[in-house]
Amino acid sequence: MIRRLELKVPLLWAHVRDVRTAINGALVGSSYSLRQAAEMTASELIENAIKYGEPVSGAECAGVTLASDDDLIVITVVNGSTNDEGVHDLMSRVDQIAKSSDRDALYLARLQELISNPAESGKLGLYRIGFEGGFDLSCTWENQIVTMVAKRGTR
Amino acid sequence: MSPSPEVFERDGLVLEVHRWGREVSVTWRGISDARDPSAFAGQVLRDLGNQPDVDSIELDFRKLEFMNSATLTPIMALIRTLDSKGVRAILRFDAMIDWQRINYNCMKAIARTLSSLRVEGQ
Numbered sequence: 001m002i003r004r005l006e007l008k009v010p011l012l013w014a015h016v017r018d019v020r021t022a023i024n025g026a027l028v029g030s031s032y033s034l035r036q037a038a039e040m041t042a043s044e045l046i047e048n049a050i051k052y053g054e055p056v057s058g059a060e061c062a063g064v065t066l067a068s069d070d071d072l073i074v075i076t077v078v079n080g081s082t083n084d085e086g087v088h089d090l091m092s093r094v095d096q097i098a099k100s101s102d103r104d105a106l107y108l109a110r111l112q113e114l115i116s117n118p119a120e121s122g123k124l125g126l127y128r129i130g131f132e133g134g135f136d137l138s139c140t141w142e143n144q145i146v147t148m149v150a151k152r153g154t155r
Numbered sequence: 156m157s158p159s160p161e162v163f164e165r166d167g168l169v170l171e172v173h174r175w176g177r178e179v180s181v182t183w184r185g186i187s188d189a190r191d192p193s194a195f196a197g198q199v200l201r202d203l204g205n206q207p208d209v210d211s212i213e214l215d216f217r218k219l220e221f222m223n224s225a226t227l228t229p230i231m232a233l234i235r236t237l238d239s240k241g242v243r244a245i246l247r248f249d250a251m252i253d254w255q256r257i258n259y260n261c262m263k264a265i266a267r268t269l270s271s272l273r274v275e276g277q
């Protein structure tokens with residue numbers, strides 16, 4: 001079955017739950033496990049978009065797209081950003097996850113950092129998507145628009 | 156028999172704090188997806204972590220429906236605080252639920268390096 005969902009999301013935290021509900025609804029009939037993974041992934045990505053995004057020309061609000069067929073599910077989240085340093089940090093984390101052969105270890109290492117260093121906080125979401133959600137992540141930044149793509153098989 | 160729990164609630168997250176003498180248990184219910192979990196859940200956990208005369212604090216996540224990754228920051232902070240005071244921390248997950256099982260396994264791995272941390276999966 002082919003499923004497609006497109007949402008425009010204002011940069012307001014209250015809309016995070018709306019995105020989770022919409023993703024879950026769009027995947028009715030899929031396995032519970034896949035719906036959970038997709039919901040979590042979309043939630044973490046839209047949280048980042050709302051936290052760090054800003055209105056720019058061509059992306060006044062954030063956007064979420066879900067495209068799925070019997071074999072593949074793709075979640076895309078876009079947001080504007082003019083924060084060069086922030087986006088490069090994001091891209092470097094995505095690259096680290098993409099190149100890692102042991103995503104469990106990345107997630108665990110980040111948890112260990114949070115325990116051992118009181119100054120550390122957050123930045124777990126991308127590792128969680130890669131590890132818990134089983135999604136492959138990629139990221140581009142063009143014309144001040146960040147595009148995060150999360151992709152995995154449906155089985 | 157325990158007295159009635161103290162109940163803290165905000166934006167769909169309910170934290171029920173039960174006390175049995177020197178042992179404390181926090182039952183998590185609902186959804187934890189705050190932008191800054193340190194402001195609510197974190198404050199409840201900090202207050203518990205700073206209490207004297209506590210031997211153990213249990214965090215029971217089995218009734219929790221969803222947790223964003225940001226929620227883990229105050230939980231890790233509590234574990235750090237309790238470990239530094241020699242107070243036992245117990246985390247309880249429902250291992251039949253995917254996201255809870257994954258966190259159960261991760262926290263089990265971390266418990267190998269923290270003698271004060273115990274992790275239970277139903």
